[in-house]
Amino acid sequence: MMKKIAVLAALVAIAWATTALANECPMDMKEIDEALSKGTKLSAADLAEIKKWRAQGEELHNAGKHKESMEILDKAKDMLGI
Numbered sequence: 001m002m003k004k005i006a007v008l009a010a011l012v013a014i015a016w017a018t019t020a021l022a023n024e025c026p027m028d029m030k031e032i033d034e035a036l037s038k039g040t041k042l043s044a045a046d047l048a049e050i051k052k053w054r055a056q057g058e059e060l061h062n063a064g065k066h067k068e069s070m071e072i073l074d075k076a077k078d079m080l081g082i
Contacts, residue, residue: 025061
């Protein structure tokens, strides 16, 4: 019985963590979009890289790959200084 409870607790924790990651991606994309709309002093090449990462992050999010999405979006946020 204890083993079943432990397995159930682990599954609940995994489901909760996955949901948390899934919700963070759209917030990161919104932050990036807002920063880009305000303008920046970055070079055209840097802006192109940020926009590429932003698009890749959304694609990964839509594919359910939230950890990978957050890693890519974090690169864009770092370059933007947010």
